[in-house]
Every structure is written in C-alpha cells, then in structure tokens.
Amino acid sequence: MILSVRGAMALVATVGTGLACGGGSTDSNPPPPLQSTIIVNASNQFLPRTDSVRVGGTITWTWAANSLGHNIISTGAPSFTNKGTAVTPGNGTEGVDFFDTPESYQFTFASAGTYGYYCSTHGTPASATSNVGMGGQVVVLP
Numbered sequence: 230m231i232l233s234v235r236g237a238m239a240l241v242a243t244v245g246t247g248l249a250c251g252g253g254s255t256d257s258n259p260p261p262p263l264q265s266t267i268i269v270n271a272s273n274q275f276l277p278r279t280d281s282v283r284v285g286g287t288i289t290w291t292w293a294a295n296s297l298g299h300n301i302i303s304t305g306a307p308s309f310t311n312k313g314t315a316v317t318p319g320n321g322t323e324g325v326d327f328f329d330t331p332e333s334y335q336f337t338f339a340s341a342g343t344y345g346y347y348c349s350t351h352g353t354p355a356s357a358t359s360n361v362g363m364g365g366q367v368v369v370l371p
Contacts, residue, residue, distance in 0.1 A: 261370055262286065269315075271296045273351040275365040287337045288367050292330045299363070301334065304354040307342040309367075314350065338369040 261281040268276045269292045282288060290301055292315050301312040312334040338344065345357025347364035356364025 261368075264289070266291055267365065268293060269296050269299050269301075269348075273299075273348070273363045275346075275348075275363065278360075278365045279368065280365070281368040281370060282338060284338065284341050284369055284371055286369065287335050289333055289335045292332045294331050296330055298350045299348045300350065301346050302349050302354075304345045304347060304357050307340060307344055309336050309338070309344055309346075338367065341369050341371045343368050 261283050263283055263286040265280050265282055265286070266289045267280055269290055270276060271293060275290070280288060290312065292299060297315050300314040303309045303311055313328060315328055315330050315332060344367045345354075345364065346366070347354060347356040347362065350363075352362030352364045356362030357366060358364070
C-alpha cells in the first residue's frame with residue numbers, strides 16, 4: 230500500500246483522534262475503599278500507619294494475638310470513639326474497657342477529615358502526626 234504524504238497525514242490524524250476520543254479510564258488514583266483494616270501488632274505499630282476510606286467507610290482495627298497493652302485514643306478534631314486496652318487474660322481489672330486478644334474494633338466515619346489516634350501506652354497525642362511512638366491517621370475523603 231502506497232500513501233501520499235497527504236494520505237499519511239490524514240491517517241495519522243484519524244488514528245490520533247480515535248485515541249483521544251477512545252474513552253476508557255486512565256485514572257491511576259481510584260477512590261478510596263469503603264472498608265479497610267489496620268493491624269495492631271506486638272511490635273508497637275499500627276499497620277498501615279495512615280489509611281484512607283470514603284465518607285461512610287469503616288476502618289477495622291484488629292489486634293493480633295499477643296499484641297497486649299495497646300489501645301486506640303482519638304486525638305484532635307475531628308475525633309472518633311476510643312477503644313480500651315488489651316491486657317493479659319484474667320488480670321481481674323474491673324470497670325475498665327479491657328479485652329483479651331485477638332480482638333477487633335470498627336468505626337464508621339460519617340464526615341470527611343483527617344482523624345488522628347495513638348496508643349497511650351506506646352505513644353503520645355503527637356504520635357498521631359509524627360513517626361515517633363505508636364500512632365496513626367485515618368484520612369476520610371468525600
């Protein structure tokens with residue numbers, strides 16, 4: 230097949246136009262999920278340290294077996310409901326929200342924002358936004 234320069238330019242223009250109008254998604258940043266899990270481990274870490282969900286999404290914190298002595302304390306604004314401390318089974322402590330591992334805690338986020346939290350045994354309120362101590366953030370996107 231022999232094309233003139235004019236014909237070749239028309240072919241390139243047609244192919245180029247077809248590619249530009251071809252539809253399909255090239256979005257490399259899909260929206261965050263409605264559910265996600267953060268592991269609370271025996272190495273004094275929340276994994277991942279920062280997680281994201283959409284408004285109406287639920288984060289589940291899951292304490293691995295033997296991950297004792299951790300809690301989730303919301304800090305700053307916006308905030309969410311705290312979760313008590315994991316302890317050794319049968320310690321006899323009454324009237325406090327203690328639990329045995331493995332354990333999980335879920336919270337559904339109704340409003341967009343960045344929610345900081347930390348473990349009061351292994352971190353401070355500053356741990357929510359720094360890499361020092363046991364802390365983390367949940368980013369809730371619209």
